[in-house]
Amino acid sequence: MVSTLCLLEQWCLDRSAAGHKLLGLCAPPGSGKSWLASQLQSRLDVACLSLDDLYWPQPQLQQHQRGLPGSHDLPLLKQVLTNFRLNGTAFAPCFVKELAAGAGDRLGECLLEGDLLLLEGWCVGARGVPALQPYQAIWQQLDGLLLLRPPSFGRVMRWRLQAEAKQRRQGGGALPARLVAAMVRSFYQHLPVEQCFAPLWQQPQLPTWQLKLNYKRQPLGFIEAI
Numbered sequence: 001m002v003s004t005l006c007l008l009e010q011w012c013l014d015r016s017a018a019g020h021k022l023l024g025l026c027a028p029p030g031s032g033k034s035w036l037a038s039q040l041q042s043r044l045d046v047a048c049l050s051l052d053d054l055y056w057p058q059p060q061l062q063q064h065q066r067g068l069p070g071s072h073d074l075p076l077l078k079q080v081l082t083n084f085r086l087n088g089t090a091f092a093p094c095f096v097k098e099l100a101a102g103a104g105d106r107l108g109e110c111l112l113e114g115d116l117l118l119l120e121g122w123c124v125g126a127r128g129v130p131a132l133q134p135y136q137a138i139w140q141q142l143d144g145l146l147l148l149r150p151p152s153f154g155r156v157m158r159w160r161l162q163a164e165a166k167q168r169r170q171g172g173g174a175l176p177a178r179l180v181a182a183m184v185r186s187f188y189q190h191l192p193v194e195q196c197f198a199p200l201w202q203q204p205q206l207p208t209w210q211l212k213l214n215y216k217r218q219p220l221g222f223i224e225a226i
Contacts, residue, residue, distance in 0.1 A: 004032070004148075004219050005039050007211060011146060011223050012046055016115050020143035021085050025120040026200065027148035029184055030159025032217055033120045040118065047112035049080065051121025053095045058105045066104060067183065068190050069123070069131035074138060081117070081141045089113040122187070125206065128196040139206065146223065147200055147210040153193045155215060157184050201226050 008025075015023055027033035037048035054072045055061055064071035076093070083090035091109045099105040125145045126132055139145075150156055160180050191197070201210055204226050212220040 002219065002222070004211065004213070004217070005036055005043075007219055007223050008036055008040060008146070009043055011209065012040065012044055012116065012118065015144055021116050022081055022142050023116060023118050024124040024139065024142045024145040024206075025118055025148070026124040026126065026145060026197075027120065027122060028150050028153065028156040028159070029122050029187070030156060030162060031148050031150065031213065033122075033148065037118060037120050041114075045114045047084065047090075047114040047117045049092055049112060049117060049119050050095075051077075051119065051124060052097075053093055054080075055095050055104060055106075057093075058100050058103065061103065061105070065186065067122075067187060069129075069135065072135075074134055077138055078141070080112070081119070081138070084112060084117045085141070088115070090117075123191060123196070125200055125208075126191060126196045127205075128199060129191060131190065132196065142206055144207045144209065145200070145204070147208065149201070149210055149212045151213065151215055153188065153197075156188075157181060159217065160184050 012023065025033055025037070034050060037050065040046050041048050051072060054077045055066060056064065056071060056073050061071060080090045080092045090112045092112055093106045094108050094110050095104055096107045097104040099107060119142070123132070125139050125142070125147075127136060127139070150159070161177055200208060208226045209223050210226055211223045214220050
């Protein structure tokens with residue numbers, strides 16, 4: 001079986017060969033998108049940027065629920081993407097979730113450089129509710145979008161709990177299970193699947209591809225254009 005990482009690597013190579021510069025990766029919590037991004041950077045000349053790194057700094061972040069629309073610094077994100085398209089390099093903030101007693105805060109900047117930039121996040125490309133309207137100008141900057149589709153969105157909770165448990169075993173900062181469950185429920189209450197995500201593969205507004213995953217996060221087939 002070909003791994004998700006190998007499929008993602010080939011997709012990025014194909015998109016780069018087609019002249020694409022800015023790509024999006026939309027994937028549910030616990031699907032491994034952050035791990036995939038980190039591995040991809042070590043294998044290709046690709047800069048990976050997490051939407052999480054664009055959370056507002058403290059104390060401004062306290063006015064929002066982290067992860068939901070409104071918690072991201074969209075003017076800065078737009079500038080980062082614009083700079084990368086023009087120059088192939090850009091500086092972006094680094095957000096550390098363990099700072100500020102677990103509320104998280106920015107800590108310095110990182111240099112993004114490469115043939116293309118991959119913006120990953122669990123609502124990249126999403127639309128359909130008023131809170132996401134300010135994000136649409138950001139998504140329209142992307143040359144293409146890849147969706148990692150779970151077998152069911154009911155599976156997302158288990159994936160996220162598994163991811164936090166693995167991080168805890170490795171000695172990293174991890175959320176208690178009750179907070180993880182509350183976070184995932186809140187996310188999908190504010191961004192319902194049928195309203196915000198299903199249209200991405202039913203009526204795409206960007207060049208869009210999808211990769212369906214099984215219950216073990218393994219690919220079911222290959223990446224296909226929608």
